[in-house]
Amino acid sequence: MKVRSLKQDKVNIITLGCSKNLVDSEVLSGQLLANDIDVVHENKKLDHNIVVVNTCGFIDKAKEESINTILDQLELKRRGKLDKVYVTGCLSERYREDLANEISEVDAWFGTLELPMILKQFNADYKTELLGERLLSTPKHYAYMKISEGCNRTCSFCAIPLMRGKHVSKSIEDLVREAESLVQKGVKEVMLIAQELTYYGLDIYKKRELPKLLHALADVKGLEWIRLHYAYPSKFPMEILDAMKSRENICNYLDMPLQHASNNMLKAMKRNITREEMNDLIYQIRDVIPDICLRTTLIAGFPGETEADVEELKQFLQLHRFDRVGTFTYSHEENTSAHKLKDTLTQEEKEGRAQEIMEVQQEISLEKNQEKVGKTFKVLVDKKEAGRYLGRTEFDSVEVDNEVVIQSTKKLIIGDFVNVKITKAYDYDIEGEVV
Numbered sequence: 001m002k003v004r005s006l007k008q009d010k011v012n013i014i015t016l017g018c019s020k021n022l023v024d025s026e027v028l029s030g031q032l033l034a035n036d037i038d039v040v041h042e043n044k045k046l047d048h049n050i051v052v053v054n055t056c057g058f059i060d061k062a063k064e065e066s067i068n069t070i071l072d073q074l075e076l077k078r079r080g081k082l083d084k085v086y087v088t089g090c091l092s093e094r095y096r097e098d099l100a101n102e103i104s105e106v107d108a109w110f111g112t113l114e115l116p117m118i119l120k121q122f123n124a125d126y127k128t129e130l131l132g133e134r135l136l137s138t139p140k141h142y143a144y145m146k147i148s149e150g151c152n153r154t155c156s157f158c159a160i161p162l163m164r165g166k167h168v169s170k171s172i173e174d175l176v177r178e179a180e181s182l183v184q185k186g187v188k189e190v191m192l193i194a195q196e197l198t199y200y201g202l203d204i205y206k207k208r209e210l211p212k213l214l215h216a217l218a219d220v221k222g223l224e225w226i227r228l229h230y231a232y233p234s235k236f237p238m239e240i241l242d243a244m245k246s247r248e249n250i251c252n253y254l255d256m257p258l259q260h261a262s263n264n265m266l267k268a269m270k271r272n273i274t275r276e277e278m279n280d281l282i283y284q285i286r287d288v289i290p291d292i293c294l295r296t297t298l299i300a301g302f303p304g305e306t307e308a309d310v311e312e313l314k315q316f317l318q319l320h321r322f323d324r325v326g327t328f329t330y331s332h333e334e335n336t337s338a339h340k341l342k343d344t345l346t347q348e349e350k351e352g353r354a355q356e357i358m359e360v361q362q363e364i365s366l367e368k369n370q371e372k373v374g375k376t377f378k379v380l381v382d383k384k385e386a387g388r389y390l391g392r393t394e395f396d397s398v399e400v401d402n403e404v405v406i407q408s409t410k411k412l413i414i415g416d417f418v419n420v421k422i423t424k425a426y427d428y429d430i431e432g433e434v435v
């Protein structure tokens with residue numbers, strides 16, 4: 001089939017996986033747009049002729065979804081609906097040669113840090129002056145902001161360093177400029193993301209500088225909420241909490257993936273922390289900021305995990321009563337140190353353990369939500385769905401946390417803040433009236 005001329009090209013970017021991938025897609029979109037190339041995200045109209053699939057390779061389910069998406073796009077190409085299919089992202093970085101041999105119809109494969117190479121496919125130039133500029137795929141009132149790339153940690157289960165490389169921080173000056181640019185576009189909330197937030201600055205400033213970055217971002221006029229995702233618990237810099245406490249626009253919210261609570265599992269996972277040290281850290285955090293929302297993520301079914309380990313984890317949840325918990329089942333990843341261990345549990349057994357853990361958290365979540373009834377919270381209106389408004393408090397991040405069902409007799413503006421008095425509580429959502 002004859003490829004259409006460059007002027008007619010319309011590129012659709014499909015993003016799989018985490019918010020870090022989403023930012024990469026947004027940056028690619030901004031670069032294409034600056035080169036006068038029409039670009040869209042997740043286009044449903046099918047009026048594009050080129051697709052870029054930004055893949056995830058984190059765990060087995062993510063890999064399967066990525067491969068199925070690639071195959072779906074290639075089917076469209078075979079039917080003459082597409083001219084080109086390009087693949088980038090983590091799965092492509094990690095398995096490029098194998099995939100290229102098995103799925104030869106893909107026009108080109110790119111790694112996670114090969115944005116200029118992708119642009120060359122479009123005869124486009126990488127524009128360095130577009131620092132932080134991107135085409136947002138989120139609603140305009142919030143955005144993710146990646147403060148660093150890669151990771152220097154050596155957790156035994158994690159393949160991210162294989163796909164994203166070593167930790168590389170962006171400078172404070174560049175991040176402030178990016179935040180200012182986002183605010184000019186209407187963004188009121190930024191969610192700071194990295195593979196590991198607390199490591200920020202060690203490479204370029206020779207010390208942990210996340211607190212300094214937070215203060216600099218808090219000074220950006222118009223930035224009303226700053227939210228922290230993916231903090232590593234070992235050697236956690238407590239100065240982060242001082243910044244959170246002293247600056248009103250830093251949300252009292254901390255996403256800290258702990259992965260487990262059994263010392264046997266923490267050691268096998270190479271987490272560089274014990275259960276006792278995690279206990280102390282959580283008590284210290286809540287002592288400094290009593291109303292902080294603590295979110296964590298846990299792994300079920302790691303090699304060697306016993307029923308006793310699972311019980312210990314459930315007791316840990318009941319002791320600390322986290323506000324938000326996510327679980328995922330262990331995935332046996334090649335070239336990680338855990339791959340040498342015997343993966344003895346079936347997927348069904350892993351999912352059963354994950355379900356046990358979440359049943360404990362479901363009860364805790366309901367009780368915590370019931371405590372909010374009668375209280376009034378500042379709520380960011382995110383969307384209108386099925387005739388009702390949905391929003392979030394400062395204690396809730398996008399997609400992964402609670403939503404607030406907002407009852408209002410007046411029309412609300414998406415992206416505005418309103419005060420909502422909570423009237424009802426559910427397992428993972430709350431409902432209230434505008435006051």
